[in-house]
Amino acid sequence: MEHYNMNLTLKVWRQKNNQAAGSLETYQVKDISSEMSFLEMFDVLNDQLIVAGEDPIAFDHDCREGICGQCSMHINGRAHGPWANNTTCQLHMRAFKDGDTIVVEPWRSKAFPVIKDLIVDRSSFDRIIQSGGYISINTGNAVDANSLPIDKKNADDAFMAAACIGCGACVATCVNSSAMLFVSAKVSQLALLPQGQPERQSRVLNMVAQMDKENFGNCTNTYACEAECPKGISVSNIARMNREYLNAGLTTES
Amino acid sequence: MTWKLLFTSSIGKKFTMGLTGLFLISFLIVHCSINAMIFFNDGGETFNHWGHFMGANLIVRTMEIGLFLFLLLHIVQGLMLWSQNNKARPVKYIVKDDNNSSKWYSRSMGLLGTLILIFLVLHLYHFWAPSRFGGMAGIRPLEETTLSTYNNQEVHNLYAEMLLVFQNNLLIVLIYIFGVFSLCWHLIHGFQSAFQTFGINHKRYTPIIKTAGLAYSVIICLLFASMPVAIYLHWIQ
Numbered sequence: 001m002e003h004y005n006m007n008l009t010l011k012v013w014r015q016k017n018n019q020a021a022g023s024l025e026t027y028q029v030k031d032i033s034s035e036m037s038f039l040e041m042f043d044v045l046n047d048q049l050i051v052a053g054e055d056p057i058a059f060d061h062d063c064r065e066g067i068c069g070q071c072s073m074h075i076n077g078r079a080h081g082p083w084a085n086n087t088t089c090q091l092h093m094r095a096f097k098d099g100d101t102i103v104v105e106p107w108r109s110k111a112f113p114v115i116k117d118l119i120v121d122r123s124s125f126d127r128i129i130q131s132g133g134y135i136s137i138n139t140g141n142a143v144d145a146n147s148l149p150i151d152k153k154n155a156d157d158a159f160m161a162a163a164c165i166g167c168g169a170c171v172a173t174c175v176n177s178s179a180m181l182f183v184s185a186k187v188s189q190l191a192l193l194p195q196g197q198p199e200r201q202s203r204v205l206n207m208v209a210q211m212d213k214e215n216f217g218n219c220t221n222t223y224a225c226e227a228e229c230p231k232g233i234s235v236s237n238i239a240r241m242n243r244e245y246l247n248a249g250l251t252t253e254s
Numbered sequence: 255m256t257w258k259l260l261f262t263s264s265i266g267k268k269f270t271m272g273l274t275g276l277f278l279i280s281f282l283i284v285h286c287s288i289n290a291m292i293f294f295n296d297g298g299e300t301f302n303h304w305g306h307f308m309g310a311n312l313i314v315r316t317m318e319i320g321l322f323l324f325l326l327l328h329i330v331q332g333l334m335l336w337s338q339n340n341k342a343r344p345v346k347y348i349v350k351d352d353n354n355s356s357k358w359y360s361r362s363m364g365l366l367g368t369l370i371l372i373f374l375v376l377h378l379y380h381f382w383a384p385s386r387f388g389g390m391a392g393i394r395p396l397e398e399t400t401l402s403t404y405n406n407q408e409v410h411n412l413y414a415e416m417l418l419v420f421q422n423n424l425l426i427v428l429i430y431i432f433g434v435f436s437l438c439w440h441l442i443h444g445f446q447s448a449f450q451t452f453g454i455n456h457k458r459y460t461p462i463i464k465t466a467g468l469a470y471s472v473i474i475c476l477l478f479a480s481m482p483v484a485i486y487l488h489w490i491q
Contacts, residue, residue, distance in 0.1 A: 208264065
């Protein structure tokens with residue numbers, strides 16, 4: 001692919017803190033390489049702001065390899081920008097043309113309050129995990145791996161669900177801010193494996209209860225979450241969680 | 255786990271919507287089949303016969319109570335979900351490009367449902383109310399819509415009522431077409447969505463469910479829409 005430089009107009013959401021009212025601020029960046037990642041373009045912009053004595057734009061990022069799920073940017077109306085199965089750090093500037101205007105906003109959800117600029121508080125996801133997204137392991141010697149036979153299909157499905165990086169793009173893109181794709185990926189991953197069986201019923205009930213407490217919306221099966229998920233988590237996980245929930249809800253006594 | 259929680263949690267509310275929705279879908283099959291009897295073009299003979307069968311049948315009358323209860327549950331639950339979902343994003347996006355990731359009608363179930371509800375009020379006023387409470391003030395007297403004898407029984411001439419409502423009233427016909435149009439999009443999403451809610455998402459079955467849902471929605475709604483049109487254009491007398 002041919003390399004080119006571009007000049008861009010950026011409209012970025014600036015918000016001092018959780019209580020302050022925010023607004024879109026306009027910035028110009030020049031000579032941006034088409035080989036840069038979107039975050040590197042933001043580094044250039046922040047450099048510019050620091051040199052000018054202004055407050056740099058706060059944004060989340062960590063691995064820059066597409067696996068940490070931190071880079072939560074809503075770019076031109078889409079979670080993680082225009083590319084499919086992609087995080088913001090893996091979005092490259094060749095997705096844009098010279099002279100483009102790019103609007104960047106934080107995730108919008110009651111459950112993800114803005115901390116500053118583009119950084120949102122995703123601890124609601126942590127609390128959902130704490131409510132049941134784990135397995136109990138007794139201490140002692142590790143058991144022989146071959147003593148736990150696992151069906152290949154289940155192992156694959158569990159692995160696909162475990163690919164969820166908890167970035168929150170599903171919530172950000174859902175018309176209802178529903179967290180069903182995230183929670184269902186975590187429920188599925190453990191429900192499909194033998195290690196997840198002891199807490200199978202209480203897990204789904206507790207995690208859904210916590211999800212409801214965190215003010216996420218309800219699922220309308222629009223499947224936008226699946227389309228925007230950087231890891232391609234399937235909505236079949238949501239169907240599985242619905243089955244798990246119905247099953248646990250009807251049979252559990254506690 | 256209590257029964258209450260099973261139905262008031264976010265997933266439970268979806269179960270309620272799906273169950274009542276599927277019941278209403280089954281109702282529409284009966285409603286549409288019997289209405290389609292007008293296309294025999296026999297002056298409403300067949301249609302009124304089956305209309306009378308439904309109206310004078312104790313089992314159907316009892317099920318009608320269930321129908322209204324489920325309909326009410328579907329409406330109330332739907333409006334509550336709509337308002338809750340709206341509150342889940344208090345600050346909206348300035349730019350939101352939704353059409354890349356989902357269909358407009360799947361995101362508009364609340365709006366489509368409300369349009370159907372408004373249509374339904376008019377529809378019940380036109381047909382159900384005069385048939386049940388003909389003598390009620392403000393509603394057309396029963397006499398106008400009643401044939402004197404039919405199999406030696408007094409029968410509501412709902413066919414005459416249909417002609418009366420649609421024959422010379424373009425506005426009403428257009429409102430009905432719009433109502434049925436809203437219903438069609440609501441059903442295309444609702445039919446397959448209900449199965450996903452019940453946990454049925456399968457490589458082999460889901461494509462069948464989606465195709466069946468699309469075929470059902472289009473056929474039912476085309477049939478419904480063709481009724482006022484056919485009457486307005488005097489195709490059936």
